[in-house]
Amino acid sequence: MNWISDVVRPKIKTLFRREVPENLWIKCPETGQMVFHKDVEANLNVIPGSNYHMRLGAAERLKITFDDGLWEDIPLPEAAQDPLKFRDEKRYTDRIRDARSKTGLADAIRVGVGAIEGSPVTVAVQDINFIGGSLGMAAAEAFIQGARTAIERATPFVIFTASGGARMQEGILSLMQMPRTTILVDRLREARLPYIVVLTNPTTGGVTASYAMLGDVQIAEPGALIGFAGPRVIEQTIREKLPEGFQRSEYLYEHGMVDMVVHRHELKATIARLCRFLTRQPKPPVVEPPPEEAEAPAETIDVPAVSATVDSRAS
Structure with a gap:
């Protein structure tokens, strides 16, 4: 046994080991x-x-969208968790429990109300990390509650979409959520409130076939995959090579499917400008910081001159 190599060296290596974070x-x-x-x-x-x-989670998206990262979470109604008692490799209830533990969300959509550049706005965000952002009964209830909140508070309604489509574990019940959400879009229009959709990567399936493409203004983040079926499925179906950039934001903009492609740095200002324009609100005044006051000069006290008098009697 070599005590230098077997005892001293391992202790020294352990002493100076640095833990490197995985991310x-x-x-x-x-x-x-x-x-x-x-x-x-x-x-x-x-x-x-x-x-x-x-990709951004729901909390991260809301934080960078609202002023000072502050908003009010809207309570969402509950829905049946496993109406079909579905099971594939694992039970559907177990998948929901794992997704809730991973994301901290009740389901795939979170709704908040706050200010964007001073204007009140209701915002819904789909989280792709919750079972692929899929649309089920609970997610639809969240969308509907968000739209109703916008109508009650007379604010624009903005949704950030990110989804793989309808949730297969809920079968026909998930497909029925497509017309339900579409009805709420119509009610927003009846109330003359703006409905703005921000398409993020990816937005596909039944979400694209319903409320994701019904906005008064369609915005897309750069490079986002947007479509109903994926490009690989389309190529296998039509047996042709798809054009370069097919189903990406820039391609859809060139072919009139979206109104604008906006970088994430400019997204908040763009949404605020659209909300003000569509609701005919003036631009909030720019509050300039008060000018720094010059330091006041130190007060001077005039001391009257005191003349010394000599008493003649003291001399």
Whole structure:
């Protein structure tokens, strides 16, 4: 036994070992570039070099959308969790429990009310991390509650979509949510309230076939996959090569399917400007900081001159 190599060296290695976090670096899915996690986070989860827009969770999206990251969470109605008693590799109830533990959400959509550049707005966000952002009964109830809240409070309604489509574990019941959500879009129009859709990566399936493409203004983040069926399924069906960039935001903009493609850095200002325009609200005045007051000069006290008098009697 060599005590130097077997005893001393392992202790020294353990003493100076540094724990490296797993998420210290992020690999850009588009270019393969390795980027420091803090740099991506400070850039609103956009890769600095390639401008690739990473996916955002519901809480992160609401935080960067509302002024000062503050909003009021809207309580959402409950829905039947497993109406069909569905089971594939695991029970549907177990999938819901795991998704709730992972995301902290009740279901795929979260709704909040707050101010965007001073204007009150109701915002709904689909979280792709909750069973692929799929549309089921509970998610539809959240959308409906968000639209009703916008009507009650007379605010614009904005939704950030991110979904793989209808939730297969709920079968025909999930498909029935498509017309239900469409009815609420009509009620927003009857109330003459703006309905703005922001399409993020990915927005597909039954969500695209319903409320995701019914906005008064359709905005898309750069490079987002938007469509009903995926490009691979379409290629296998028609047995033809699809055009370059097919079903991406820029392609849809060129062919009139979306109104604008907006970088995440400009998204908040764009939504605020649209809400003001569609509700005929004036732009909030710019509050300039008060000018710094010059330091007042120190007060001077005039001391009268005192003349010394000499008493002649003392001399």
